[in-house]
Amino acid sequence: MDYIYLTALGGLQEGVLDLVQNIITTRINLPPCSEHSEPIKTLSPLPSPDYAYLEKRNQYDASKILEQISHSLPQDGIKIIALTELDLGTLVLSYVFGLAELEGKAVVVSTCRLRQEFYRLPRNDALLLERLSKEILHELGHSFGLVHCLQPYCVMSRSTTINQIDTKMQDFCPRCRELLNAKLVDK
Ligand SMILES: [Zn+2]
Ligand SMILES: [Zn+2]
DSSP: OOEEEEEEBSOOOTTHHHHHHHHHHHHHTOOOSBTTBOSEEEOOOBOOOGGGEEGGGTEEEHHHHHHHHHTTOOTTEEEEEEEESSOEEOSSOSOBSEEEOTTOSEEEEESGGGSGGGGTOOOOHHHHHHHHHHHHHHHHHHHTTOOOBSOTTSTTBOOSSHHHHHHSOSSOOHHHHHHHHHHHHHO
């Protein structure tokens, strides 16, 4: 199995990548690529995605970002996950927490609307990390071919509001886990 690459896009709070790297490794149950190498590697940060700026909305087009960052995936990689603090939307959705294509190579997730401060509440880094991990696992699930799950507690359940993210677990339900494991064996 090849590597999953993790990178910051247009600036990211220090330390976040390391914390997230650990969580993905544990929750996805990725096999090590070799005896001495972890399955997830970090890439040097990518510049601000000016190419995707939606001026009227002061947001960045997540679909355009996916297309662009997939070109930054090294040859020994299967996925690239970019984390950003910038607010994301698409041409049809007024905002997204993150985006990935089904069976796609690229994933983008924003911390912007996962922060308590966005909702005028006091900063809570532990909660931010929990929400970020759920959103990354969800989008990574899509990139491995998983569709939305009807179990509200499953990380693959659809979440369009922050409350829906807070309701679900930071893990896959048994059925989604089984599907994911089957996809990982294929890689
Ligand atoms: Zn989804
Ligand atoms: Zn599920």
